[in-house]
Amino acid sequence: MNSESTPTPLSTLSPTSSDAASPNLQVRFKSENGRLLLLLPPEGEQNSLSLTWTDVWQQLKQRLNAGDRFWQPNTSVHLIGRDRLLDARQLQAVVDLLAESQLYLKRVYTSRRQTAVAAATTGISVEQQPSVSPLTPPAESQSPLADPLYLQTTVRSGMEVRHTGTLVILGDVNPGGSVIADGDILVWGSLRGVAHAGASGNGRCMIMALRLEPTQLRIGGQVARAPETPPAQYQPEVAYISESGIRITKSTDISRLRSYLSDL
């Protein structure tokens, strides 16, 4: 195998495609001013895209399973519920689930009166915020890249991990699974699913994996399939955008690549 291989380019994505690592489609943990925030995706008007409680619950469990080494015991969590309706039983379930990871729910922020009442009856301190006017998007969407997200998990078929910064997966990404990040994507394992780096349009992002045999690679607005003929031997590789589209190179050549990219 020569040191560089060209995956088959497909079409060009429009950078505004719904595929951007929209934070609104994923349960997220975020630390801000020393507080750990748990952000739930908003319920929204567009029913087709919004997540049901079962989806939210599954995401939360997968998220907690993947990152429990990274929280100090007894960290308090602030739940940002936005406009999501939560009943007392769901809130209690969240409290119990967090407790299993030695996290405790300190406060609930919501814009829904019913949720606020439910939280109060469950005995959680609550703060009801006026719902944000749809004309002013939440401030977080304008922020630069978020802190890198480090997950120790296997991303299995049907699972999707989105992050607004760089994403590090310690494990495999299986066929049918996808990882989408606004920054770089590093997979310390086999990447067999779909990866989209620079999902908000940054074409200088890279995708690297110990074993790169993806279903599809996307960087910024470009899409490519893996080469038709798989290499005889796998080695750690990096995918990046060159003038001729997405290219793959040995990871040991990354330093050369860096200088090439900075020349760009």
Next chain:
Amino acid sequence: MSRVIVVTSGKGGVGKTTTTANLGMALAQRGRKVAVIDADFGLRNLDLLLGLENRIVYTAVEVLAGECRLEQALVKDKRHPNLVLLPAAQNRTKDAVTPDQMKQLVQELSNNRDYVLVDCPAGIEMGFQNATVAATEALIVTTPEIAAVRDADRVVGLLEASDIRKQHLIVNRLRPAMVQEDLMMSVKDVQEILAIPLIGVVPDDERVIISTNKGEPIVLAQKLTLAGLALDNIARRLDGEDIPFLDLTATHDDLFSRLRRMFRGTS
């Protein structure tokens, strides 16, 4: 403490029900008290495979509706009284039962039994949730095909998310000759993706079809076939015995195929 094990796969037609029937029978043969539950409401098959279809009077739905007691609905196997079947209703759909009701049924059933095997329907909707809600362990059945493995992978992820971490893999309907010719995924290929411990490999065998048509699980045969032996071994491993895996390649490993592989340069 009884073990509640769900047999599931995601994809249909890979052999969940056949596996459930045979493992239930094999465990009962070993003197364990076993209950098998058909969780496939509306499309029940487990009774057919066990040859118990004509003995069903009540089903799980009638138990939940309070129209009969649980014991009345249980169908005792004619060959091994240690084995009972709780049949599903045929005239209802999967939404007729809630996860809470299912949990209650399984808990009642697991009193004074060693094993409760739940035969899960295909798919990941309501029926899947009903079947998995009370389980503490899972057997993932898959065939060596990408579609089946893909669906099994999804199911493994869903089970992990619902805290069922004790999962074992059964690779069903393997054709060793095809694997050696590189025409079929090997067990190793499947394991590489699913990354859960293997408990058994069952070779493809047309006598399984005959046995299901007759309603006699293949583990009941006087002289076990390779598939029957593989299923019996899985039951033994489940029961805690340390049984070495069968060498399924042996019969196909003649001089020709050895030479062919030598020339192809693979192991």
